[in-house]
Amino acid sequence: MSFKLVEKKLEDNEGIFISGKDFFKKIKSEDDSSSPIKYDMDIFILCLILGLKYDQKKPLKEYKFYQSFSPKYIDTHLQTKPIITALLLSRILKSKNVDKNEKEKVKKILQEVLDTNDPTDLKSDYIDLMHEYYLGGHCLLLEKFKYKSPDETSIFFDKYNKLITN
Amino acid sequence: MKLNLLGWKCEGLRCPDFNFELDNNGSDSATFLQMPNGTGKTTTLRLLKRSLYKHDFKSTEIDQYKARNNEYKKEGFFQAKFSVEGNVFYTTIKFDFEKKTYSYSSSSTNQGGQLSTFKLPNEIENIVDKELVDLLFVDLELDVKPMFRSHQTGAQEAIRKFCKINLLKNIIEDFEDYKNKKRKENIKSGNIQTEINTEETRRNKILNKILEVEKKAEEYKKYLNETENEYVEGKRRLDEILENDTLRKNKIKEYELRRDNIKSKYDEILIKNFESIKSIGTYDSNLKTEIIKFVEDLDEMGLPEEEVRIFFDKILKKQNCICGELLTAEKIKIIQKEMNSFISIKEAGIITAIKAIVSENINKKEQVDLNLNSKKIQEYKQELDALNTNIKLVRDRALKDDIELSKKIEDLKKDREIKSKFLDEIINQEWKARHNEENTESLISLKEQKRIVDKKLAELSGTKDIEEKVLKLTEIIEDAMQEAEIQISREIALECNKKINIMFVKENIEQKNPIFINSIDKNIVLDGQSEASTGQEARIGILFLLTILERSTIQFPLIVDTPVKGMDSAAKRRTAKFISELKSQFLCFVIDEDRPNFTDEFFNLNKKNSNFITAFRRSDEFDKMANLEDSNQVKNLSYNGQVVHGYNFFSKFTERQDK
Numbered sequence: 001m002s003f004k005l006v007e008k009k010l011e012d013n014e015g016i017f018i019s020g021k022d023f024f025k026k027i028k029s030e031d032d033s034s035s036p037i038k039y040d041m042d043i044f045i046l047c048l049i050l051g052l053k054y055d056q057k058k059p060l061k062e063y064k065f066y067q068s069f070s071p072k073y074i075d076t077h078l079q080t081k082p083i084i085t086a087l088l089l090s091r092i093l094k095s096k097n098v099d100k101n102e103k104e105k106v107k108k109i110l111q112e113v114l115d116t117n118d119p120t121d122l123k124s125d126y127i128d129l130m131h132e133y134y135l136g137g138h139c140l141l142l143e144k145f146k147y148k149s150p151d152e153t154s155i156f157f158d159k160y161n162k163l164i165t166n
Numbered sequence: 167m168k169l170n171l172l173g174w175k176c177e178g179l180r181c182p183d184f185n186f187e188l189d190n191n192g193s194d195s196a197t198f199l200q201m202p203n204g205t206g207k208t209t210t211l212r213l214l215k216r217s218l219y220k221h222d223f224k225s226t227e228i229d230q231y232k233a234r235n236n237e238y239k240k241e242g243f244f245q246a247k248f249s250v251e252g253n254v255f256y257t258t259i260k261f262d263f264e265k266k267t268y269s270y271s272s273s274s275t276n277q278g279g280q281l282s283t284f285k286l287p288n289e290i291e292n293i294v295d296k297e298l299v300d301l302l303f304v305d306l307e308l309d310v311k312p313m314f315r316s317h318q319t320g321a322q323e324a325i326r327k328f329c330k331i332n333l334l335k336n337i338i339e340d341f342e343d344y345k346n347k348k349r350k351e352n353i354k355s356g357n358i359q360t361e362i363n364t365e366e367t368r369r370n371k372i373l374n375k376i377l378e379v380e381k382k383a384e385e386y387k388k389y390l391n392e393t394e395n396e397y398v399e400g401k402r403r404l405d406e407i408l409e410n411d412t413l414r415k416n417k418i419k420e421y422e423l424r425r426d427n428i429k430s431k432y433d434e435i436l437i438k439n440f441e442s443i444k445s446i447g448t449y450d451s452n453l454k455t456e457i458i459k460f461v462e463d464l465d466e467m468g469l470p471e472e473e474v475r476i477f478f479d480k481i482l483k484k485q486n487c488i489c490g491e492l493l494t495a496e497k498i499k500i501i502q503k504e505m506n507s508f509i510s511i512k513e514a515g516i517i518t519a520i521k522a523i524v525s526e527n528i529n530k531k532e533q534v535d536l537n538l539n540s541k542k543i544q545e546y547k548q549e550l551d552a553l554n555t556n557i558k559l560v561r562d563r564a565l566k567d568d569i570e571l572s573k574k575i576e577d578l579k580k581d582r583e584i585k586s587k588f589l590d591e592i593i594n595q596e597w598k599a600r601h602n603e604e605n606t607e608s609l610i611s612l613k614e615q616k617r618i619v620d621k622k623l624a625e626l627s628g629t630k631d632i633e634e635k636v637l638k639l640t641e642i643i644e645d646a647m648q649e650a651e652i653q654i655s656r657e658i659a660l661e662c663n664k665k666i667n668i669m670f671v672k673e674n675i676e677q678k679n680p681i682f683i684n685s686i687d688k689n690i691v692l693d694g695q696s697e698a699s700t701g702q703e704a705r706i707g708i709l710f711l712l713t714i715l716e717r718s719t720i721q722f723p724l725i726v727d728t729p730v731k732g733m734d735s736a737a738k739r740r741t742a743k744f745i746s747e748l749k750s751q752f753l754c755f756v757i758d759e760d761r762p763n764f765t766d767e768f769f770n771l772n773k774k775n776s777n778f779i780t781a782f783r784r785s786d787e788f789d790k791m792a793n794l795e796d797s798n799q800v801k802n803l804s805y806n807g808q809v810v811h812g813y814n815f816f817s818k819f820t821e822r823q824d825k
Contacts, residue, residue, distance in 0.1 A: 036441075
């Protein structure tokens with residue numbers, strides 16, 4: 001399993017959906033030398049954090065994805081991996097109504113979710129869950145930016161910071 | 167051994183029917199051929215080249231040689247005359263413009279008779295090929311100048327072509343073909359074949375991407391070369407204007423200094439802000455509360471409990487249980503079941519890492535206020551924009567009379583930066599595990615991806631042994647190619663510098679400031695300067711080509727188009743003197759404006775030993791001019807073209823009536 005960016009919405013009746021690459025195109029370091037957004041992984045993480053923050057998920061089957069850009073967290077995101085795993089575990093426990101008083105159940109869920117052989121530390125179904133949150137974050141950004149890709153890195157982070165701390 | 171071009175003849179083509187005899191005055195040194203624009207110089211040069219190797223003419227190309235309007239004929243031909251060690255040989259290309267076909271024929275004095283195929287004399291047939299011919303026919307703008315540009319590879323390619331280093335590439339390709347053939351012969355069944363098919367598809371995608379990137383790189387190189395003069399000249403002109411406006415120049419400098427300072431602060435805060443966003447727990451948000459609670463819950467539950475699993479694992483390795491009884495299969499099963507209810511050591515490792523990072527983000531890292539970051543980002547951005555506007559305003563004021571040029575150069579700069587970055591950085595980026603054929607344009611990475619896929623395919627198809635051997639041989643050949651190139655480049659640079667010393671210094675061409683070659687890598691790197699004047703580059707470029715050509719046992723002619731284009735008068739005079747010192751046959755195409763300081767200078771230096779030929783499409787004006795000429799001058803006349811030999815006519819020929 002691996003990380004992918006969204007390419008299009010399968011039934012985009014209004015024709016307003018913007019792909020993961022296009023939305024960030026003008027504020028990536030290739031276009032703006034000041035931008036800290038260099039890799040596709042940067043885009044993925046920005047959307048994922050937002051999706052988790054607002055607990056927004058979108059069904060994968062309604063979207064088409066680009067080919068995978070990486071099978072694992074890239075070096076600059078290695079420190080982000082445990083936090084993402086923690087947040088996903090926390091959401092899964094919540095969704096299954098399991099709390100700290102049910103240690104055995106918690107352990108079972110940990111075994112069910114974690115895959116020590118995958119570089120993401122997650123089993124395939126939960127990599128999908130991570131992508132659902134990523135999509136949720138991407139769609140939220142589209143909505144907040146009124147379905148127009150941002151032109152300026154400074155404006156993007158101004159809005160993003162507000163969204164993430166609200 | 168010597169290969170000389172003796173002349174050529176053409177009929178029924180787009181250019182007028184001409185018959186050129188270069189050896190009329192018994193000289194084989196320098197020939198100046200004056201052809202006004204629109205006389206078919208491009209056609210002539212192209213067909214001269216095609217006369218030395220077998221070219222596959224496409225119907226669209228054949229169409230380009232077809233005579234226009236009332237000069238149209240169903241058939242046409244081009245015949246070139248050469249000599250090797252005094253033995254004359256001909257190559258004829260016949261065109262049928264109706265059928266859009268062509269045919270080659272050859273004849274040689276020492277091989278007897280006419281052959282209805284392309285054939286060079288035995289002495290040179292294994293040496294002369296398309297790549298070598300490309301070196302013999304050069305255009306100052308297109309071939310010589312790029313040899314000095316850092317993003318171009320003209321010099322390296324010239325060395326590769328002449329020294330046949332590329333032949334080794336063919337061997338590598340043969341190995342590849344053999345390997346692929348063997349792999350495809352080893353058909354497997356079921357899932358393995360499906361996997362092979364998937365990998366083969368990926369391999370094709372990578373190969374296509376490599377071709378696509380190589381094509382893009384060539385286009386970018388061409389663009390950079392074509393815009394070089396316009397950009398350099400334009401920039402020089404703008405710099406001159408700014409340089410003369412001291413007040414504004416100083417103001418711009420001051421703004422630029424402040425701008426650079428603010429930009430580094432802006433870049434820094436953007437990076438810091440992004441790092442903070444990733445470090446959940448360093449700023450206030452519901453996500454921070456959530457991870458703190460998650461870790462607290464884990465602590466309360468006593469997770470991870472890896473030591474318990476280790477405890478069970480240790481028991482299982484013993485003969486007796488801790489109660490002293492023998493560990494039977496049944497007991498082992500019970501212990502294993504119990505052990506599996508605890509998370510594994512590796513899973514515990516993941517949980518431990520979560521706890522460590524959360525603790526680091528919450529307790530050790532500096533806590534940040536993202537809103538304060540936003541404020542700073544906006545402040546720096548506004549200041550940056552204001553300074554950029556100020557710089558632009560002052561520049562625009564200084565360049566108010568050249569605003570269009572300024573805009574053009576600015577656009578060119580941006581375009582050229584993107585393309586240079588692609589050539590210098592993007593295609594040379596290192597391979598990364600996350601790369602695939604869609605997310606990278608690095609040739610290095612794509613080649614590595616291909617190698618990985620090849621390895622996998624070899625494993626799947628059971629051709630690992632062949633794959634490894636081919637890889638080893640390829641590595642050896644590539645190393646040899648690289649070493650040969652380095653060695654040859656060094657030798658050529660040394661040889662060129664010797665020539666520069668003799669010709670430029672001792673022969674007094676550029677005694678004051680001769681420029682020497684520092685090294686030849688992809689391009690010719692000059693000693694102590696990034697580039698030279700047009701004239702200096704032309705002379706060093708020609709010397710470089712001649713030095714390469716001299717490495718052969720055969721002395722080749724050098725045919726140069728536009729030899730003094732863009733040069734000032736002094737540079738033209740130096741080039742004339744330079745050519746007069748050359749030992750090889752030298753032919754160049756000129757126009758009437760090249761005469762003062764160039765061909766006139768050459769004539770004064772070298773009266774006897776040269777050919778001055780004028781060729782033109784017949785018109786009343788030109789015919790009248792030619793008729794007034796000395797009747798002793800050799801003239802070749804056809805119904806639509808005329809070739810006149812001799813300096814007298816050459817020096818006077820010009821078009822006076824506007825058509």
